[in-house]
Amino acid sequence: MVTENIVLFHRVFFIVVDANIYQFNSTPRYACGCLILALIFAFALASLPVDAFVDRDNYLRYASSAAEIFARGFGEGPAYIVTNEPVWLLINVMLSFFCEDEDVVRMVVFISSLLSAYLLLRVDSKFFFILLLFLILPQVLKNYVVHLRQGLAVAVFLLGWFSRGGAARNVLILLTPFIHASFFFVVVIYYCSVVFALLRFSSGLRVALFALAGGTAAFSALWLASSLGARQAEAYSQNDLDISGLGFIYWSAIATVYFLQGKTFLKENSFQVGMLVFYLAVYFFLPVSGRIFESALILVLLSGLRLTSWRRALYYLLFCFYFIMQWLPRLSQPGFGWGVENYI
Template identity: 45%
Template structure:
């Protein structure tokens, strides 16, 4: 299977101009297909229509409650809806917040690793990635902005886009915290084991502190969670623990280059048994984790890709054959 994908990829990308053309065409097709899906047949679409038509009133209500409430309730998301509403009807605004982030996200992912174009396409179709442009539209918007900063070579652009992301989706406040922690650990030059322990401790502390934050900050998002693990099977924990092990078996150079991705997995696993928010935070970095897996040495790279392919297939099967909607 992997050999066939490599052969197909090499045939399509012998010419650089051909590669750019295919990348742009696929990105537009990816965004267009997602935008053309039935508008109201997916979870939370009614809420997104409310944002499209009433964001100004929502923004004014938060502003009346003070700066803390305003800044923790995603004001840039509301402003984006307000701006688009000046040009489009509510349904058009909703389609725009599907199309534009999906286009930007797919372009960034495909351009980040053209040598593994086919595998990146498969990553874009992993349900945990795809749902950010079907049901979690606000999160998909924030991920696209975050990746714009991540792949930018200009420090100012990186800081601007990183700073924008949490005001689109508040879970990125935790992502920025993990980035600060990563920078601190790199400066301290701690051993890999100590870095893992540090990220694990951070995850536990955040999990224990979330109920307090929900009580004192007043962010809308905290009202959606029970701060309990919910109905979990443990399969996700075992799967990502296995992926983490594959990465930790790499040479020290790989571990230094991907401290952030590895730390995010550890952070997610340490929060896994405490509450359901851990998955939303991890999904923000999942695209980068998948890209980091492509840089594994053999045979770990082959094992990683096999695991991701099996994981995506199993997840699609559960969604398509399950009693409820796929998304």
């Protein structure tokens, strides 16, 4: 009976999701296995105590008061609404009709983690183990434990990225900034990469333009956000940049490996390379640089699987080192560093 239910669920899931995405390098049996694992992953995260992690009070407030927040923002004008994640608010409004506040939070966690895990694991059965490590990397996992808006936006962006149809892809991708504001930057980089490809710019020119976009954003993003009334602008403008520079060194090493793969790789992975270059350009200047980069991190990591020869081996070594160094300090912390106990 359980097996029959799983098969039925997979058929429904195929109609809704798989039929609209590119053919991955995997068999139907592997796809079913990915769905089962993604369901286990999503159920596990959605079953965690709602009040055990930081910022959950904020998400419970969205669940209970999204309609009032939206109406209050509507009075501030269209620019305020557009820059303050209206789709996220509307999703909370719709879910609140059917669920209690805590269940709204659980539904957001479940849906976003299910879609992200399934799409990521489906990419290629040959890389299952490394794909699983991508999924549980702290910078990815936190989107389904702490930064729930970002996690939902990542799931929608991945659906768009892997979509078969151009219209569906564009609609889904363009929705993401209205779920999480970091995607305003991601969407700009994405469409810049599309335009650069259409104009057949060289890989060197693309890199230079992405760096220029990063430099422009570094000195204008907070001012522009404040002018448009984005609620994040004041909070981030008051925060001093407290960074060690180790992230810059690590991702510069990854970028170097990507550059060494050659011009064809850089052109075929223009968006991912663009996100890397943009992140490095704003690293020391923009407080939200890490959040922006994490919104596209899954795709940046996936592009590394297209490396060849010693470059892929070096990429694996660099990633495994990063994975271990990210998890080691968290193992001794309550809630792996995301628990409310860390902030008392």
